Amino acid sequence: WITPHHRSPSISLFLAGAKHQPARRLSPIYMLNNNGDTKESSSMGLNELQTLLRQASQRQDFLEAQRLSDVVASRLYGDMTNVDDETRRLRRRKMSWRGLGAAPWLVDRLDSLNYTFPTSVQICSMESVNAILNNTNEIVETTSLEERMGMDDSNMGIVISGNTGSGKTLAYLVPLLSTLSDSLFTRQRLRVGWEETVGDTMGDLMERVAVVTSPVVRSRARKQMRQNGAIATGASLSTLGKSNKEDIKSPLALIVCPARELGVQIALLLYSLIGGNVKKEATELSGKANSFRYKGPKGIRIACVLDDEEAIYGLKLQTDIAITTPEYVGKLIADGDIVPSKLRAVIYDEADLALEQTDIEDLQRLFADDNEERENSRLTFLVGASVTKSLGNLAVSSHVLPESRSYIATATSFAPLSDNSEDDSTDIKDDIVGERQKTASLQDLDVCLDSGLRHERVVVRSQDTSQLLVLTRLLRKELREYDVHVAAGNNPPMQRPRVVVFFPDEVAAKAAIEPLRDAMWGEHKLCVLLPKTGETPLNIMEQFRDAKTSVMLATANSVRGLDFPSVSSVYTLYLPKNDPREYVHLAGRVGRIGQMGSVKGGGGRVVSVLKEGEEADELESLASSLGFEFTDTVPEFDDGIVRLDDGTIDVEGTDVEKLRRMLEDNMSLLSLADDPTTIDVEASGAEYVDDDDDDEEEEDDEDEEED
Numbered sequence: 001w002i003t004p005h006h007r008s009p010s011i012s013l014f015l016a017g018a019k020h021q022p023a024r025r026l027s028p029i030y031m032l033n034n035n036g037d038t039k040e041s042s043s044m045g046l047n048e049l050q051t052l053l054r055q056a057s058q059r060q061d062f063l064e065a066q067r068l069s070d071v072v073a074s075r076l077y078g079d080m081t082n083v084d085d086e087t088r089r090l091r092r093r094k095m096s097w098r099g100l101g102a103a104p105w106l107v108d109r110l111d112s113l114n115y116t117f118p119t120s121v122q123i124c125s126m127e128s129v130n131a132i133l134n135n136t137n138e139i140v141e142t143t144s145l146e147e148r149m150g151m152d153d154s155n156m157g158i159v160i161s162g163n164t165g166s167g168k169t170l171a172y173l174v175p176l177l178s179t180l181s182d183s184l185f186t187r188q189r190l191r192v193g194w195e196e197t198v199g200d201t202m203g204d205l206m207e208r209v210a211v212v213t214s215p216v217v218r219s220r221a222r223k224q225m226r227q228n229g230a231i232a233t234g235a236s237l238s239t240l241g242k243s244n245k246e247d248i249k250s251p252l253a254l255i256v257c258p259a260r261e262l263g264v265q266i267a268l269l270l271y272s273l274i275g276g277n278v279k280k281e282a283t284e285l286s287g288k289a290n291s292f293r294y295k296g297p298k299g300i301r302i303a304c305v306l307d308d309e310e311a312i313y314g315l316k317l318q319t320d321i322a323i324t325t326p327e328y329v330g331k332l333i334a335d336g337d338i339v340p341s342k343l344r345a346v347i348y349d350e351a352d353l354a355l356e357q358t359d360i361e362d363l364q365r366l367f368a369d370d371n372e373e374r375e376n377s378r379l380t381f382l383v384g385a386s387v388t389k390s391l392g393n394l395a396v397s398s399h400v401l402p403e404s405r406s407y408i409a410t411a412t413s414f415a416p417l418s419d420n421s422e423d424d425s426t427d428i429k430d431d432i433v434g435e436r437q438k439t440a441s442l443q444d445l446d447v448c449l450d451s452g453l454r455h456e457r458v459v460v461r462s463q464d465t466s467q468l469l470v471l472t473r474l475l476r477k478e479l480r481e482y483d484v485h486v487a488a489g490n491n492p493p494m495q496r497p498r499v500v501v502f503f504p505d506e507v508a509a510k511a512a513i514e515p516l517r518d519a520m521w522g523e524h525k526l527c528v529l530l531p532k533t534g535e536t537p538l539n540i541m542e543q544f545r546d547a548k549t550s551v552m553l554a555t556a557n558s559v560r561g562l563d564f565p566s567v568s569s570v571y572t573l574y575l576p577k578n579d580p581r582e583y584v585h586l587a588g589r590v591g592r593i594g595q596m597g598s599v600k601g602g603g604g605r606v607v608s609v610l611k612e613g614e615e616a617d618e619l620e621s622l623a624s625s626l627g628f629e630f631t632d633t634v635p636e637f638d639d640g641i642v643r644l645d646d647g648t649i650d651v652e653g654t655d656v657e658k659l660r661r662m663l664e665d666n667m668s669l670l671s672l673a674d675d676p677t678t679i680d681v682e683a684s685g686a687e688y689v690d691d692d693d694d695d696e697e698e699e700d701d702e703d704e705e706e707d
């Protein structure tokens with residue numbers, strides 16, 4: 001990224017830093033993990049490498065950033081050491097947003113939001129667009145992506161299939177905004193007369209994202225509008241079709257994702273890219289990302305239809321980019337809120353699930369609209385860690401993606417997709433939502449997990465304990481290790497554990513919240529994410545994201561695509577053997593780019609706490625189908641209970657407080673064991689019997705309370 005064209009502040013710093021830095025400085029994490037030795041970058045997962053790159057650039061250690069960037073480049077393009085200077089220059093250029101063809105205002109904005117360097121999947125996605133457009137490096141450097149798209153009138157399709165937490169959201173948002181850039185500027189000028197400013201800081205999350213508009217500077221925009229009675233714009237109007245109100249009403253892009261929570265997350269990221277401030281309090285405004293420094297198009301409207309109430313109103317304002325879930329696609333089209341022929345970008349995020357949830361007729365309307373009718377070429381993205389190559393090929397043969405102009409981008413490569421079908425019909429086929437879709441998305445799943453994740457198994461012997469009890473002890477053990485680290489003043493500081501725990505369904509997650517909350521009282525703040533049955537899932541999500549809670553109970557599909565900062569480990573209390581994709585997505589909440597947990601030694605554990613027998617044994621076949629290795633952990637719990645030689649508890653020698661806790665844990669957590677057994681609690685002499693009879697149980701509880 002060192003070229004004369006660069007004007008971004010971080011680049012000047014980069015150059016300045018490079019000049020004044022006398023010798024290469026290694027990051028503290030390197031030193032920590034290797035007892036002073038340099039860690040072999042080759043053994044790192046891509047997410048870890050890119051987290052370290054981000055850290056190096058943030059602390060302005062530019063030589064280290066350059067070195068790490070070259071390691072990422074060598075994973076994408078091959079060895080960087082034995083290449084000539086020109087090849088190295090070109091490869092390095094492709095490691096930058098600008099070199100990949102992103103719109104200049106967006107490059108600045110990405111930098112101010114600390115997305116300075118594209119991640120490998122973002123590079124591969126942008127490279128796929130450039131490859132489909134058949135562009136040489138020279139064209140990329142001199143012509144905007146939108147202009148290049150405009151010269152080409154056929155459709156393009158891209159499957160983005162990088163591992164979890166690799167940055168797939170920006171991998172489609174950056175090409176989306178770059179290919180619509182001029183049109184967004186033009187729309188801004190055309191509708192200046194109807195502008196209204198939407199406040200930056202608002203209360204409820206749903207209200208905040210229902211309609212969000214990038215910042216508007218009214219006076220300047222009016223002036224431009226009136227210059228010589230004509231619209232003063234450098235952007236080409238031809239890309240808009242006819243310039244009347246009607247044309248700027250219909251959205252240019254549609255993003256479909258399977259869940260409301262994910263829709264909100266995408267809207268917030270998109271909003272921040274177009275200059276908005278996503279923080280609730282005005283005092284949270286950060287300097288570098290300040291909207292006054294934003295140079296992109298103003299007044300871009302993003303509208304969400306993510307629940308029934310919003311669906312009633314539809315897309316009221318003139319929307320530029322619409323975000324919805326599969327169930328509302330049909331209604332939006334039927335109401336004329338979305339005109340498929342005017343869509344220039346369609347994105348299916350978590351596409352394997354979202355396609356499955358979309359009615360085949362709605363898909364037909366969306367994708368099989370008449371080519372003759374279509375006003376512009378269209379860019380379609382199918383995105384998701386479990387959106388595999390087989391699914392991409394099926395999408396080509398089902399005519400969701402255009403034949404011969406579709407690519408697949410992963411975290412390490414990009415390549416054309418093929419259409420293996422003999423069928424030359426132009427109708428969309430229902431394969432893409434039926435059984436063949438499921439089979440296809442269950443293939444090639446082995447590339448979906450980041451190789452840096454550490455997988456562990458803890459086997460729970462049901463005759464002497466329960467999964468919840470083991471989980472509680474594991475969580476306490478983590479906390480003790482953290483306390484020891486802090487007390488010793490070790491550097492770098494360790495992150496306090498933040499954990500997501502997975503259950504097979506919402507009923508099981510809900511049942512576990514009370515006993516776990518009681519058991520972890522004073523140590524962890526717990527919450528449970530229940531998008532289907534809960535009352536305020538968005539608030540729960542936001543609180544966990546803002547670190548107001550530190551343990552979240554959830555189900556695998558409900559967290560698909562959700563990005564929580566600083567998660568240190570995840571635990572699953574069930575084995576998703578029927579659908580391995582669930583393991584991919586639950587494991588993928590940790591080890592994400594930017595998390596400490598992606599860096600070895602900083603967490604990044606996926607712990608399966610499984611019942612002895614079939615379930616525990618089956619982890620092996622799941623591991624081999626997903627291509628990961630796991631270790632067996634036999635946890636040694638220091639619960640403070642002193643035991644005699646024969647294993648019984650030394651009541652005299654044990655602290656009363658510890659005994660009390662053990663008793664409480666056994667009472668609340670063992671009662672949830674699937675196989676209720678009689679447990680002798682020798683310390684108290686009491687006997688706890690889990691009885692099926694509710695009345696008797698209540699009586700027992702009362703007696704215990706009296707005791």
Ligand SMILES: Nc1ncnc2c1ncn2[C@@H]1O[C@H](COP(=O)(O)OP(=O)(O)OP(=O)(O)O)[C@@H](O)[C@H]1O
Nearest residue numbers: 115117118119164165166167168169385561563593
């Ligand atoms: N260019 C970048 N520079 C720094 N951090 C980035 C960059 N792109 C993405 N990230 C960070 O990486 C994390 C993961 O990104 P994202 O949520 O898009 O992952 P994903 O691949 O969509 O994951 P999933 O498979 O779970 O949906 C986010 O916290 C995001 O802020």
